[in-house]
Amino acid sequence: MPHKFDVTNAGILDSPERIQFLNPDSILDKVRPGREIVLADLGCGTGYFTIPASRRVKKVFAIDIQKGMLDILGEKIKKQKLTNIEAILSEEASIPLPGNSVDVLLMVNVFHEFEDRGSILKEGKRILSVNGRLVIVDWKKMEMELGPPVEERLTAEEVISICKNNGFEVREQSDAGLYNYLLIFGKAGIKKKLEEMPADRYFHGKRKQYSDIDDLIRKTVEDRRKRRMQQTGR
Ligand SMILES: C[S@@+](CC[C@H](N)C(=O)[O-])C[C@H]1O[C@@H](n2cnc3c(N)ncnc32)[C@H](O)[C@@H]1O
Incomplete structure (x- = not known):
């Protein structure tokens, strides 16, 4: 079973060095979310992506299974007086949002942590609008000093295959900084x-x-x- 990134290590998610190898704005530039869209950041942690995303879109649902992560995010929201972020506590294999309510579903460094990927992807399909996009950023499967153990990681090709088996087709694939890849999916058959x-x-x-x-x-x-x-x- 893959291990979960524990809230006691939350400081790592906000460390100033992180921007050098995973820059949320460069990644969001590639995703190009429209001003009018609704974005869900699943596995949002302390909001490393949630907050930059909130400055570009209409609304962000910040979702995580650890209340401690959402508490840290809540403090930032208050301090920065942000009004378009809704933090939501979730459970392992479900996303507590209505169907067809989200245009971009973002998952950063969390896909490898899911216990039941099939159920999460089914939920993803349900909450995404017809043209909705699933955006996955995760660790490259190679030895490095940072990140989860290599045996818990998935290659981009493995993620593409899992998503394909669950009704998504890959539209874009690229590097997301030194240690991560970026995959953008749409619902299969939409074209x-x-x-x-x-x-x-x-x-x-x-x-x-x-x-x-x-x-x-x-x-x-x-x-x-x-x-x-x-x-x-x-
Ligand atoms: C490595 S952290 C990444 C946080 C954030 N995306 C970032 O890049 O800073 C992974 C987060 O995903 C959350 N998580 C793990 N499994 C989850 C699930 N099934 N549903 C929602 N969140 C989950 C963890 O609690 C943790 O906060």
Whole structure:
């Protein structure tokens, strides 16, 4: 069973050196969350990602199974007078949010800690909107002085395979600093669904809902529009 990062070590999560190898703003630049979106930071810890994310989006749900972590985050929220973060205590295999309520589900250095990855991914699918994105940052599986024991880590390919088996398709893969990788997933089959969706309904009826569409989906829609222009001249 993978071990949990204990709240007694919470100081490590906020150590000033951390930014040198895991910079939340550089990672959020790659994720490009829209201003109007709702983001959930699952396994938020002391809010190392929650707080920078809250400055970019409409609302952040900061979720963790350790109350001690949320207490530390609560102090920061108060001190910095942040108004768009809701801290939520969760249980191991569930995410206490309504269905279709989140546009980006962020998991930083927590995927390898989950006891039941299948259940968490099922919950992830449930709470994510149709175009929602699952963003996983985790430790590279190699020996290094920092982070969890190498035998508890997963390679990016292992994470991709687990997510694929649970209804997600990988859209982007890159390094997230020296020691971590970044994976961005969408719900499997969404591209096909959008292609089947009439362009007019998409553009006029659903525009707001899809304000955070990623490049892949945006391209799909543009292609549809071009095709329609060619066919109808409008
Ligand atoms: C290594 S810390 C990372 C914290 C934060 N994401 C960061 O990068 O600073 C992992 C956090 O995930 C939480 N966690 C572990 N399993 C979880 C689960 N099943 N659901 C929610 N949180 C979980 C732990 O309590 C811990 O706070």
